[in-house]
Amino acid sequence: MEIIQFIVGALFILAGLVVACIAVIGNYKFKFVLNRMHAAALNDTLGILFVLLGLIILNGWNFTSLKMFVLICFFWMASPVTSHLLARLEITTNK
Numbered sequence: 001m002e003i004i005q006f007i008v009g010a011l012f013i014l015a016g017l018v019v020a021c022i023a024v025i026g027n028y029k030f031k032f033v034l035n036r037m038h039a040a041a042l043n044d045t046l047g048i049l050f051v052l053l054g055l056i057i058l059n060g061w062n063f064t065s066l067k068m069f070v071l072i073c074f075f076w077m078a079s080p081v082t083s084h085l086l087a088r089l090e091i092t093t094n095k
Contacts, residue, residue, distance in 0.1 A: 005057060012054030019047040033090050037083055044079040048072070 026039030052072050056065045
């Protein structure tokens, strides 16, 4: 059972790293600021979610896993709000 837990956790972490690499490539490739923000927000929400879920699976269910789950919830609430505020700032300053 422990080997299955390790494999699933490692796959989640690997998926998070792949998403993060794609987001970094998107940040360098895109020219428009709002497209770059979309690539960065993808990393914030999906990449960090996969990595932290992988760490929760590897760690098992304890108080540290609960802290990581609260961190996931915080990122999922804070990232869209900050991206929206930055996008509004970009649109209002480029008129």
